[in-house]
Amino acid sequence: MKFKKFLPRTLSLGILYSLTAISSAFSIFVLILATRIESAPLIPHPKNSFCDKIVNISTEDENIVVNLKSSPTNQDITDIKNFLRFETEAFSTLLIFPFNTFQVLQYNSSTITGFYNYPFLQEYSGNMLCFSDDKAKQIQESSKIETQKFIADKIFPIHFKVSNFDNSSEYTQMKCKRKTIQKRYCVTRNLILRNNIIYFYSRILYKFPSPFLSLSSQPIPNDVVDTRLDNQPVVVKTNPLGKGGNKIQGISYFYCRGVNLGMLWHNIFDNVAPLYHTIQEVEGSVTGKDRHFIVTDIYVVEVFVLFLKMFTKYPIHNIQLEKMDIQFDICVLGLRKFNTRPLPFRNEFTTFDFSYDPKDISIPxxxxxxxxxxxxxxxxxxxxxxxxxxxxxxxxxxxxxxxxxxxxxxxxxxxxxxxxxxxxxxxxxxxxxxxxxxxxxxxxxxxxxxxxxxxxxxxxxxxxxxxxxxxxxxxxxxxxxxxxxxxxxxxxxxxxxxxxxxxxxxxxxxxxxxxxxxxxxxxxxxxxxxxxxxxxxxxxxxxxxxxxxxxxx
CATH class of the missing domain: 3.40.50 (Rossmann fold)
Structure with a gap:
C-alpha cells in the first residue's frame, strides 16, 4: 500500500519538473526568435495599390487610355498623375514625361483617358511605367534624367503618333523635316530666344542631342560651324520671358547664310533657293510677304539682303547686331539643304566633294x-x-x-x-x-x-x-x-x-x-x-x- 501511494506522487513530481523544463525552453526559444525577427530588415510594401488596379494601357489617336479593374475613384484620378510616367525617345535620345504631367481628359466606368503636352510632332514608341509610392518619391527627388535603376511595378508598351500642333498650349512644340542631322530643319511653336540662346519651354525631362542642327543653309560639314545648335535648344520648365514677354506673331525664319555668300552660285543655291523651297514646303506657297527673317551672321552682303526683301514686308533682324528677347508664334529653325552627299564630319576633302541633286533644286x-x-x-x-x-x-x-x-x-x-x-x-x-x-x-x-x-x-x-x-x-x-x-x-x-x-x-x-x-x-x-x-x-x-x-x- 505504501508503494501504491508513493508511485502517483513520484509521477506527479516528474511531470511537474518536465513541464517546467519545457516551459523554460520554450520561453528561451521565443526570446531568441523575437530577437532574430527584430534585427531582420523590414521588407517594404507598396503604400498604394493603384498599379494593381491597371489591366492595360492603350491609345486612341494622341490620347492614352488606362483600363482599370473597377470604376475609377477620385483617389485614382490623383494616383494616375502621381505614379504613372511615360518614357520614350526623340531623335534617338531618352525623353521622359515625368509624374504630374499627365492631363486627365475624361473617365467612365472602367477607364481614365488623358494626354501629355507633347513636345514633338512625331511617332512615339515607349513604355508607360507605374511605380509604387516609395519608388515614385525617390524618382521625384532624383535630379537625373536616367531612371532605369528604378524598376517599375508594371510596364505597358504603347505606340501613337502626334501630327498637329496644339494651338491652345503655352508650351513649345517642334516638328522636324528630314531625319539626318546633316539636312534637318524644324518648324516650332512658342520657341523662345533670349540673350542669343534658344529655349524650349516644356515640362519634359530631355536634353537635345548636340549638335542638333545647323542654322546654315548648307549641310554639315559644309555649313557655317558657328551656327550649329550645340547644347541648344535648352529645355526649361518655366518661360524665361515670363508671361508678359514680347511675341512675334505669324511665321518667322531663323537661319544663317551659307559659306562664300559673295559668290553668285552660293548666294542663289545656298541661300535664296533653299529659302524659297523652305517657304514653299512649310507654307504651301510663296505668295505674300507676311513673314519675318531673323539671321545670325555679321557677314551680310547687299545681294543677300536684296533677295530676302523680296519675301518679307518687315525689317530683317540680325541677332549679331541687335538684342532680341522674343517668343515666336511659329518659327522655322534652319533651311532645307540641297547637298546630295552630306557627311557627319568635316575633313580636308569634304569642302570640295559635294554636289547638288537636280530633283532638290528643281523649284517650280x-x-x-x-x-x-x-x-x-x-x-x-x-x-x-x-x-x-x-x-x-x-x-x-x-x-x-x-x-x-x-x-x-x-x-x-x-x-x-x-x-x-x-x-x-x-x-x-x-x-x-x-x-x-x-x-x-x-x-x-x-x-x-x-x-x-x-x-x-x-x-x-x-x-x-x-x-x-x-x-x-x-x-x-x-x-x-x-x-x-x-x-x-x-x-x-x-x-x-x-x-x-x-x-x-x-x-x-x-x-x-x-x-x-x-x-x-x-x-x-x-x-x-x-x-x-x-x-x-x-x-x-x-x-x-x-x-x-x-x-x-
Missing part, C-alpha cells in the same frame, strides 16, 4: 517669282533670233581663255541667225544681270562667270534654253551647272580647255583625276588659264546651233 515658280518681285516683264525669247549671252572675265588673272577672240568668231560664224551679247557682269547690278539674261536662249562661258544665271532663262520643250560651259583641263569634280540645267529643263553642253602652263604641281593634279577634290589641287585646277580647241568647240557648238534651227517656226 522660282524664276517667275523673282522676276515679278523685280518688276520685270517675263520675256518670251524669239526663236528666229535667239540671244546668245557670253559673260567675259575682264581684269581677271585666273580662268582666262587666251584665245577667246577665236572662240567668239567660231561661234558667230556657225550661227548667223543668232544675236550675240558680251557682258562684263562686274560692271552691272545684280538686278540688271538678271533682267538681261532672262531674255537669253543660250548662256555660254567659262566655269563660274555667272552661269548660275541660267535659271532666269525661259526653257520649254518646244523652245529649250542652252548652257555651254568651258571647263578648265581635267576639272571634272564640279557638275553644278549641269545639275541646275537638268533641274530647270535646260540643255547642257560642255567643252574642256587645253593646258597652257606646265609645272610640277599642276602636272601632278592634271594627271591624277582623283586629286580634283583634294585641297592641294582643287583651286589649282579650277583657276587655270587655258586655250580652247576650236575644232572641238565648233563640233559641240554646232549641236546647239542645229537644235536652234529646228526650233524656228
Amino acid at each position: 515658280g522660282f524664276r517667275e517669282t523673282i522676276l515679278k518681285e523685280l518688276r520685270f516683264t517675263i520675256p518670251i525669247p524669239d526663236p528666229k533670233k535667239p540671244l546668245v549671252i557670253i559673260p567675259l572675265r575682264k581684269n581677271n588673272n585666273t580662268r582666262f581663255i587666251v584665245n577667246m577672240n577665236s572662240v567668239i568668231k567660231e561661234m558667230e560664224r556657225r550661227c548667223k541667225f543668232c544675236e550675240f551679247l558680251y557682258l562684263n557682269l562686274d560692271s552691272l547690278t545684280i538686278e540688271w544681270q538678271i533682267e538681261l539674261i532672262s531674255h537669253a536662249t543660250v548662256l555660254a562661258g567659262i566655269h563660274g562667270s555667272g552661269l548660275a544665271h541660267q535659271i532666269w532663262m525661259n526653257s520649254s520643250k518646244e523652245h529649250p534654253a542652252y548652257v555651254f560651259e568651258f571647263l578648265p583641263p581635267n576639272y571634272w569634280c564640279r557638275d553644278w551647272y549641269n545639275a541646275v540645267a537638268d533641274a530647270f529643263n535646260i540643255k547642257y553642253y560642255k567643252v574642256f580647255g587645253e593646258q597652257i602652263r606646265f609645272e610640277e604641281q599642276l602636272d601632278k593634279c592634271v594627271n591624277v583625276k582623283e586629286l580634283c577634290i583634294s585641297p592641294e589641287c582643287h583651286d589649282i585646277l579650277r583657276d587655270q588659264n587655258m586655250r580652247i580647241n576650236i575644232e572641238q568647240l565648233g563640233n559641240e557648238w554646232q549641236k546647239i546651233v542645229d537644235n536652234l534651227e529646228k526650233s524656228i517656226p
